[in-house]
Amino acid sequence: MSLIRSSLLVGLGSVASRVLGFVRDVLFAQALGAGPVADAFLAAFRLPNLVRRIVGEGGLNPALIPALSRLEPDEAAATGGDVLSVFGLALLGLTALVEIGAGLIALLLxxxxxxxxxxxxLVALYTRLSFPIVPCVVLASMGAAILNLHGRFAATALAPLAVNGGLILTLVVVERGLSLQLAQKAAWLAAASSLAGLAQLAVVAAALSSGKVRLVGFRMPRWSPLLKSLLLAGFPVLAASGAVQLFILAATQIASFWPSGISWLYYAERVMQLPLGLMAALGSSLLLPELARRHQAGDGQAIVAAQNRALEVALLLALPASAALIILARPMSSVLFERGAFQSSDAEGTALVLMALSLGLPFATAAKVLSQTLFxxxxxxxxxxxxxxxxxxxxAASLALAWPFGPTGIALGVSFGCLGHAVAVASGLRRFGLWLPDRGLMVRVMRILVAVLTMSLALVAALRAAPQPGPLSLAMICLGGLAVYGLAALAAGAMTRGDWAALTKKT
Structure with a gap:
């Protein structure tokens, strides 16, 4: 399969999941608003959603793919079964501990x-109801990593849709079919998330069991050095893969001291995650296996070249996305969320937080790409x-900026963290002799910046003509900005026909 076809499949699945996520969050805002119940639900939802995003973006792939790719097919299938069995038992134990200690976890969150x-x-109650999604999505992600290794991307792309789809269905039923208090609505949603996670696991399990080649073989787990290394690597890999999610989790804890701070941060971060999540999914599913093969072949120059080209593509998407989100933050917050229990003041607060978070988007994207080489x-x-x-x-930055600027300062702290993370990853690669920005990368970045500036001027002019756009006019502004950026990128040389030829080349 060509890289472009694989990219389109994974990318479309990721975009579809995040579009459904947008619909889900719009309905969240309408049903729960941004008050105490919303803060309680979103604080509890943050922990399972953190795990879901990390593993959904291939957080465990760096531990599984390089290790399994070195084994013979039968041995890889048996080892994969051992890993799934052991992780499944460990996750069931963890879920039991969370159910018992939900009160303490609520205080920490x-x-x-x-x-x-x-x-x-309420935070403790919603944590108990929603946390069972964690073992489901972790096991589903590990199964998806095995499917990716064998070039089967369909289930990887489509299975995550089950979670958002299930939550949207529950929201529609709760809003239109039942007459419930806010706290009861949130409880239904928390329970529905766990059931949706079970559906995601079922989709991946069905894909693993289909086909003529056995991808996973279950048996009594055998303790081996490889299994031990995978288990020991699990936490570091999740922490490193989900760095931005950990930054947001820490920011959420600080934001809990401000009224509606948790809600504003959640909704703003959801908007910012669309381009970032897309690049993370593409990087872990497509770039990581390619880099692993080149590392196994000992081709250091090829690794650096692939890394630089991937970074060009990432910045081609991230830089205009960052600029557009900063310019359109207020109308986006209003159009997406300002309805039902979500008030105008909440839209204003969410917009300021979104602008601050968007400053760190290019650095977070660069770190996502560069970290694949380390993995x-x-x-x-x-x-x-x-x-x-x-x-x-x-x-440190969130605490320093929170007191003068509130939740906006906390979001700025997250952007500072993303900048520091990107610099640290690049420094680590440099120590291994794997970070060498070539002239092509620098020239391409300058051309991208020219296109981004052109697009930004067009968006500012459009907002002056329509200062308070509705859904349709905002969509037209976004599509117009995208068209301007595409034309400017072609004119400036930020995108060329050679890029398309490289993408469609068979891998």
Whole structure:
């Protein structure tokens, strides 16, 4: 299969999942607003959603793909079965601990709510109801990694749709078919998320069992050095792969001290995650296996070249997305969320947080791409160290900026963390001799910036002509900005016919 066809399949699945995620969050805002119940639900939903996003973007792929790719098919299938069995038992144990200690976890997730006993109790309830999604999506992600290794991307792309689809269906039923209080609505949604995760796991399990070639073989798990290394690598890989999600989790804890701070941060981050999540899914599903093969072949120059070309593509998407989100933050927040229980003041607060988060989008995207090389080379310590540095910077900057600027300052702290994370990943690669920006990368970035500036001027002019756009006019502005950017990118040489030829080349 050509790289472009694989990219389109994974990319379309990722985009479809995030479009459904947008619909889900619009319905969240309409049903729950941004008050105490919404803060409680979104604080509880943050932990399982954190895990879902990390593993959904291929967070465990760096541990599984390089290890399984070195084994013979039968041995790889048996080892894959061992890993799934052991992880399944461990995750069931973890879920039991969470169910027992949900009260303490609620306090850790939202320490700012400690003075509001009723709200904190809701956080604990929603945590108990929603956390069972975690073992389902983790096992589904591991199964998807095995499918990716064998070039089967359909289930990987489509299975995550089950979660958002299930939640949207529940929201429609709750809003139109049932008469419930806000706290009861949130409880239904929390329980529905766990059932939707089970549906996602069923889709992947069906894909693994289909076909003539056995991809996974189950048996009594055998303890082996490889299984031990995979288990030990699990946490570092998740932490390194989900660095930005950890930054947001820390920011959420700080935001819990501000009224509606959790909600504003959640809705803004959901918008920002669309381009970032797309690049993460493409990187882990497509770039990582390619880099792993080149590393196994000992072709260092090819790794650097592939990395630079991937970074060009990532910035080709991330830089205009960052600029557009900053310029269109207020109308986007209003059109997407301002209805039902979500008020105009909430839209304004969400817009300011979105602008601050969008500043860090290019750095977060660059770190996602560059970290794939560290994963492919097995340098998990360097990737984990970079993630820890970014987390420390996020906490320090958020605390320093929160008091003068509130939730907006916390979001700025996340952007500082993304910048520090990207610099740390690049420094780690440089130590291994795998970070060497070539002239082609620098020239391409300058051309992209010219196209982004052209698009930004067009968007500002459009907003002056329509200062308060509705859904249709905002869609037209976005499509017009995309068209301007595409034409400017072609004129400036940021996109060429050679790019398309490289993408369609058989892998």
């Amino acid at each position: 939202a320490p700012g709510l400690h003075g509001e006993g009723g709200t904190l109790a 492919a080379c097995g340098s998990l310590k360097a990737a984990l160290a970079a993630a820890i540095l970014g987390l420390v910077l996020t906490i």
